[in-house]
Amino acid sequence: MGGVSRTACRAAGRTVRRAARRLPALLITGGALFGLGAPANYTCAPFLSAAPLVAAPLHTLRATAAAALAAVAVAIGLVLYHRPSDTGEALAEVATIGTVSLVALGINRIARRSDQQLASARGIAEAAQRAVLPAPPSRIGGLRVAARYVAAHAGARIGGDLYAVQDTPHGVRAVVGDVRGKGLGAVEAVAVVIGAFREAAEQEPTLEGVAGRLERALQREGARRGNLDEHEGFTTAVLAELPPGQPVLRLLNRGHPPPLLLHADGRVGAADPTVPALPLGLGDLGVWADRAEEREFPAGSMLLLMTDGVTEARDAEGTFYDPRAELTGRQFKSPEALLDSLVAEVTRHSGGQAADDMALLAIRRGERIEQHVAESIDRLRGRTSCEELSGGAVDSGFRLGIHPACLLTFDNGARSSQPPQEAVHRAPSPNPAGTAPPDTPARSGNRGTTTLG
Template sequence: MSATGWIRERLAGPVPGAVPGAVTGTWPKTALALPFIGMLLVVSLDYFSNSSVTVEPAITAVPALAAVVSRRTWYPLVIGLFTELAAFVMALYNDVLGQSVHTATVFAIALVAGIGWVSATLRLRQEKALADAQVVAEIARRVLLRPVPDRVGSVRAAVHYAAAAAHARIGGDLYEVVNTRHGVRAVVGDVRGKGLNAVETAAAVLGAFREAAHQEPELAKVAGWLAVSLDRALHENDHPGVEEEFVTLVLIGVGPDDVAEIVNCGHPAPLLLRADEPVRALESAESVPPLGVLDPADVRPPVHRVRVHPGDRVLLFTDGVIEARDHRGVFYPLAERLPQVASGGPVEILDRIHDDVVRHVGRTLGDDAAMLLLQYEPTAHHLPHQPDHQAAAPA
């Protein structure tokens, strides 16, 4: 199916899995009867009213209601014709056919029907433009933030991303997981700011990571590679306020020796979930500023190493999760809530965390929020080599 056909399909009906009417403002088909119901109510009120004053002018609201509930441009005009007919019937019944109140009602119905036709036309054009923008955003998201497979080397992986910009589907947060000859390597980062500049910066960092993760045997040198690429991208793209641009990120590598290496550059520390143990933050002894603050030649972050066991889960996230506040201004306590929602597979865990954050905030999140969960499940191919301690007996 072409992109245009896909757009038309999106406009023709609700998006699977989305809230009805959230994007295109569509109403259920039963709502098309509302103008007729409103017309019937006005006519009945005029018929059963004992007052000498006619309520005929109230019927002018019916074409406006038709423009609201319908996505067909001709529907307000058709309802306008039925409304004019009902107005003439009411005028004959009340014997006001030649009076100014009836004449004003007739002109008002025609005017409202015309305005409804114009508003419906403009709304459909805006919905089509929004659908086109969503196609572009979806393509950009799949190019920049590629889907993470369920199994990457020795780990199971899942990601959950929510952009702050409505319908944008992409923002300044970044993530990636790759399987290299040095083991599984992943990154989660947060670009300062929002908008197109943040997306361009995230693209530069991700492109550098996808290359450096395969080339550099040391994880700290991967961070140095990212710092160089970020500095070059910021100056080449001539970003406004380039001196204030920076990226916080955390790198993690899981090698074949059951050891996870973590490099943190000004980012929230990952959380380790291990059975029968409290949640532990994998923090380095030395704090390092975000990339873009120091000269790339001075970026030498320490490497924090921790031994992992089968079933261990490491959660990497951006500050959009832990800085989500409720109506009292209380931050979301991720480390405290994690044991209560950490059940099921990686995808289910991230879905539960996101739902719990939304319940805590009470509304949609105001900042980009990305979460990456790695669950260490090595297969026989990924298990570390066990030396044979049984030496052969001498002949």
């Protein structure tokens, strides 16, 4: 009910603004009628002077000039109609209306210039958002992906919320986070987190290693600023890893709202961490070991990562929006459909008056794509030459948007996300004494990792 009442208030506000745009014409018409019906010693100058002033911030320069000319013309017409005995006083009123009209034209120019500057600043903010938070492709590593960033206030296009998703040799990795604070400082921290994540996601073999790199990056940024943020700046974040060809999901949560797992049958589960952890950037308060938790993520399921702009959205009665309860029992054909529906519901729940930004990331594991991944990896078995790889399953992986390194390694017959230990394009070396023949895959350690060289 609160959301409905606020929506009604916003509709009423739009009606008032439309009526205000008609006010200059009403003032001129009312002034003319008053001047014709009232005695000659009564003046309608206040009505006529107000018309161009009201038009200045609401209309274009041409419309404001038209209102000014109409007001002056009506004033002159009334002087000729009444033919007052004190002509000097009547002409003074006409001059006053003309002067006010010139002031209104100046106000209109200033207002239009401010609008242009605001539009330019908004365009710059949108460009900054695309640079810092680029929209991910719709398919990454054989997974369907969608992302949304919704600012809390109209005109504010970027803040402290962040998301990123990347295909790596270890699988598809993603992060969603919320930087403390607002303004340029928060935007700088967002850039630091995303930059560190993209580098660490490629290089670190585990999510724990990625979290450690983000922690150190934020500590360096806090030390560089040398102000209050060095002691109170932090970022809540959740890291996710989806290995190729495996129906599992690895999560590492650092003080962030838990992700939701939407199953194909309509069930929705919250991936709460077993052991809570402090946000990133607070490593000086203590030392603890990060631990990624593994959960089932079968084909047809969707992972929803979000910031607290969703869970802290309130209606007029102060009731929080509960995404888990609202999404339970529903099915969505794509991540885009899920996010579109969620954004619309949160906006409706809060009456369009959200108190915080929202960053949303949805990832779906599809059955057909997983089958193609498995078939592509199976076709790699027994292939040892670069020519065979380039003409076979690796090309299939590229077409599916799968990192080629993820296709070149598997553990004991099951697909693995570990990167190959030898370059694919290395020329086959001669068979030295005491080693396996060239056509025999070399196995390393007890993991049974087969490397195609």
